[in-house]
Amino acid sequence: MGSEAVRIAEARVERRLLRYHSPIVTAHGTIGDRWTVLLTLVDEDGNIGVGEAAPLAGFTPETVEAAESALRRWAADQTDGGDHPASVTAGAAIDSALLDLAARIAGTTVHRLLAPESPDRLAVSALVTGTTVEAIAASAAAAVTAGHGTVKAKVGTHGIDGDVDRISEVRSRIGPDVRLRLDANGAWGVGEALRHLDRLAAFDIQFVEEPVAGLDDLAEVRLSSAVPIAVDESAATIDDIRRAVDSGAGDLMVLKPSAIGGPSEAARAAAIVRSAGLDVVVTSLLEGSVGIRAAAHLASAIGALDPAPGLATATLLAVDVATPFLPVNGELLLG
Ligand SMILES: [Mg+2]
Numbered sequence: 001m002g003s004e005a006v007r008i009a010e011a012r013v014e015r016r017l018l019r020y021h022s023p024i025v026t027a028h029g030t031i032g033d034r035w036t037v038l039l040t041l042v043d044e045d046g047n048i049g050v051g052e053a054a055p056l057a058g059f060t061p062e063t064v065e066a067a068e069s070a071l072r073r074w075a076a077d078q079t080d081g082g083d084h085p086a087s088v089t090a091g092a093a094i095d096s097a098l099l100d101l102a103a104r105i106a107g108t109t110v111h112r113l114l115a116p117e118s119p120d121r122l123a124v125s126a127l128v129t130g131t132t133v134e135a136i137a138a139s140a141a142a143a144v145t146a147g148h149g150t151v152k153a154k155v156g157t158h159g160i161d162g163d164v165d166r167i168s169e170v171r172s173r174i175g176p177d178v179r180l181r182l183d184a185n186g187a188w189g190v191g192e193a194l195r196h197l198d199r200l201a202a203f204d205i206q207f208v209e210e211p212v213a214g215l216d217d218l219a220e221v222r223l224s225s226a227v228p229i230a231v232d233e234s235a236a237t238i239d240d241i242r243r244a245v246d247s248g249a250g251d252l253m254v255l256k257p258s259a260i261g262g263p264s265e266a267a268r269a270a271a272i273v274r275s276a277g278l279d280v281v282v283t284s285l286l287e288g289s290v291g292i293r294a295a296a297h298l299a300s301a302i303g304a305l306d307p308a309p310g311l312a313t314a315t316l317l318a319v320d321v322a323t324p325f326l327p328v329n330g331e332l333l334l335g
Contacts (some may be wrong), residue, residue: 013072015064017033017035017319020317023127050322054285080192093291095261125312126327144178146329147328180205210230252281264275266302
């Protein structure tokens, strides 16, 4: 939505620290302390809307410095009607903040503003963390005890035997009824991925994200894979997502509102994916709770409830940008 819908009296831009309880290990590298940028909009009646820009190497094209300067330019332009900046993550912050502000003005929530009948709670998948087999298995067991019906584990960082050890132990600890999804973040080559997925399929895997990097290789793996394939960072834009659908690169698509330009752009992407008969999974970009909340409202508004959104990641944060948006009994409450 455009800024013309509301009259903005003040736009504040602040860089904020995110700190995880423990660093998050992916095949792209280890994610430790990180900066994001908060955008706070205030209208002439004192209503407030917030958004978060959360660049992350490997997932978004820009640095936090670029996102911050794009937001500062946009904020300065609000007095004379400037346009959106050429920054995907800044665009996400602006879109989210404008939606938040519009919902406050309307006296409702973002998900109800977008879709009046949408649910006010979401069952979400938990990301398990840890570096040892025992730590990962304990993290998965704790997520199930906390009420999650879906857990996700990163693979591709410990060799196939290490992955099989980890995923075998996770499956035995969570039991047969909890859904288990994997994310290789593009770690493998095509032949390697097919061999690994043959072995990992024994653990009843819901889907694997990015077993290989790039849409062509994903399409090749999907033809013979023992596990359904989800496209994530190989499709970073709407055009990529259209190509991913057309090329048969995935059985489903992961959508990160913070990485694609905001909830409105994610909704457009979801419509493209669903028109091809495929599912979408809305996930966080491991950002702070402002961005997670925006993603959760979008997931509710577009009815992306199953497969469960990957939005339990505020539990991973020791230092957040706002009141932590934590699941309760495995669900986010969108009130
Ligand atoms: Mg992923």
